[in-house]
Amino acid sequence: MKTLTKQDTLQTLQEGLIQKNPILILMLALTPVLGVTSILDHAITLGLQTLVVLVVSTLVLSLVSTKLSEGMYLAVQVSIAALLVTISQMALQVINLALYEEISIYLSLTTLTVVILQRALTTSESVKPLFATVRNGLYGFGYIVALIILSIVRSVFTTGAVNLFGLQLRIFDVVYSFTLLETAFGSLLFLGLVLGYIRSRKEVK
Amino acid sequence: MITFTTLVELIIGTLLIQNVLLSFFFGVESLESIKKEPKDVLRFTVALLLVLPIASVFSFIIKDSLLIQFDELGVVLYDLTYLNTLILVALMVLTVALVRLLLSVLFPKVLAYADTYLKHFTIHTMILGSLLVMVASVSTVLESFVFAVSASIGYGLVLLAVSAIEKQLNQAPIPKGFKGLPLQLVILALIALVFSAFNV
Secondary structure (H helix, E strand, C coil), rough: CCCCHHHHHHHHHHHHHHHHHCCCCCCHHHHHHHHHHHCCHHHHHHHHHHCCCCCCEEEEHHHHHHHCCHHHHHHHHHHHHHHHHHHHHHHHHHHHHHHHHHHHHHHCCCHHHEEEEHHHHHCCCCCCCCCHHHHHHHHHHHHHHHHHHHHHHHHHHCCCEEEEEEEEEECCCCCCHHHHCCCHHHHHHHHHHHHHHHHHHHHHH | CCCCCHHHHHHHHHHHCCCCCHCCCCCCCHHCCCCCCCHHHHHHHHHHHHHHHHHHHHHHHHHHHHHHHCCCCEEEEECCCHHHHHHHHHHHHHHHHHHHHHHHCHHHHHHHHHHHHHHCHHHHHHHHHHHHHHHHHCCCCHHHHHHHHHHHHHHHHHHHHHHHHHHHHHHCCCHHHHHHHHHHHHHHHHHHHHHHHCCC
């Protein structure tokens, strides 16, 4: 059974951030990404929720996985993720109800994001629960970093500033109105161009 | 009392104005996994129509009879809607399993036709997302059924448009990196721009 070394940790972090980034390279679970990246507050909230649920559910699942039959595995995996998402939603309702109401649908979809990420990151080799948890956590960190970068770039393009929980950092004054880029058209076009550019760069290399 | 006008508004709204793929981006990640032929899009839509309306009706009944209750004066007796995610996810998993089981017993040919996509619906954002939107927006069982059917057909129509446009565009000299999902997202963006004209 594989155990965690410092070299493994650094390599997994590098993979999660760059080589196998869940959003920009593997292109997984794009629905919440498209839904929340227009506002940085939303992106950070959803990213943190995904990271916490991913880490905790991986730990729980890896502890009980040996006792599960193959047919039951997916149902248990989805149930654990849904339970943790429900708890995190209740916590967010207490912390910031307005924020919760704005992105509640995408917060619920985190259940499927977590399951999709876990299935994509599962390897055939047997690993210790702590190893699996840290590895998935590092990939989750790559997910949240990509969300934040996409959200910052979109915010700057559309408003000329980055807004974070009431604080504003203005990069430039907007001369023209880019309201079209804040719509569904903008979300899809922006992500399509970013993914296409990254893939093209990989082809060149 | 539900009227004919309400139903027509709901159908047009779900098909065009608030299309689940173009407005909420549900199921966008599965675009690449669906093969590009129209018959495959039709197969996917049939699979959706087998699952989503049933899940939608069950979800509405559970929400209306178990999750929230009012007394005669309209005062909330209890409200368990914070369990929406957990219940809808469980319902989605159960409905997919139930539909596959029933089809395997009653209509094995239909199962063979649609099973390629049916087995992926357990973790499909289109199903869960549509159920979440439906639970928040409709008020009768009939509306929940009509919403689910319209959402499935609307999703299928957009997929068909994307596959047709992509087929034409693939004959153009597009950079290799843009082929697949990036190109599909750009096409979806343009379709979303067209559909946004309905939302005036």
